[in-house]
């Protein structure tokens with residue numbers, strides 16, 4: 418497989434850079450914060466928890482709590498594992514060499530890479546900046562999709578742009594897939610972080626019987642270190658195949674992570690409110706920085722999620738910009754090339770504390786570069 422460029426970039430910088438301004442997760446919660454809010458029954462379980470192997474599909478109570486957030490899903494329709502692992506398991510169980518896949522682009526690399534490594538042909542369906550807004554062109558999808566399409570891969574809310582289709586656009590995507598009997602895999606890792614709650618889309622697994630939803634605790638719940646995510650789908654045979662393949666990856670999940678995940682689902686509302694408040698403050702500060710330097714930066718407003726993908730319009734390439742900012746100012750941004758994109762874009766991560774101190778370093782640097 419090709420190296421996962423974004424993850425290799427983070428491996429190099431994430432734990433030694435002063436201002437990490439491109440992380441996609443929200444400021445992590447601490448163990449103490451979770452335990453302080455947990456109900457007594459779960460705290461008792463925590464204190465007596467045995468550190469053994471767990472059920473490979475995922476703890477039944479956790480699966481039931483996950484299923485409760487969907488309208489058509491039961492605990493039996495859920496497979497729990499690390500989100501990244503689930504992308505790997507799903508693609509390996511679903512795709513064969515020569516299969517045709519349509520996938521949103523730019524993208525978190527594994528959404529393309531795993532399919533390509535299997536030998537599938539991945540056709541990119543681009544999210545584009547049109548009149549200062551991110552857009553997907555449904556006519557382009559209509560021209561690409563057909564009975565030969567094995568899988569449509571989307572990611573709403575989208576990383577790295579923060580794009581979110583309207584409910585009508587989402588319904589049109591589902592209708593197109595349905596017309597040709599195409600499965601839809603929707604990466605919903607950022608679902609729940611809509612800035613206007615009324616814009617939240619239904620999960621693909623509730624909207625479409627052949628829809629497969631990926632979600633997890635890494636972004637929306639600020640708990641990436643638990644390594645807990647899930648797939649929700651109406652396909653017991655596919656779920657069983659993925660569970661069997663999981664015997665070759667992790668076998669089962671960590672018992673402490675599963676119990677902490679159960680606690681987190683019980684306090685989802687305040688966690689999301691806290692994360693949205695951090696994102697709102699950082700979003701405003703990032704937009705204001707762009708507005709103060711219109712010749713150099715162009716803001717493209719995200720509608721949901723914890724990332725934004727503005728455009729650099731200055732004299733250097735965006736890769737050079739990022740290299741110079743990290744070496745001269747200790748500020749890490751993620752250039753478009755890490756998402757298989759170009760156009761001078763870079764990713765801001767909006768979910769962390771300390772964001773504005775990093776923006777100040779960027780602004781000081783911008784003010785001293787030659788016009």
Ligand SMILES: Cc1ncc(COP(=O)(O)O)c(C=O)c1O
Nearest residue numbers: 441499500501525576604606635
């Ligand atoms: C769109 C998307 N999908 C999946 C993942 C993988 O999540 P995790 O790192 O928790 O495995 C990420 C992580 O950044 C992501 O942004």
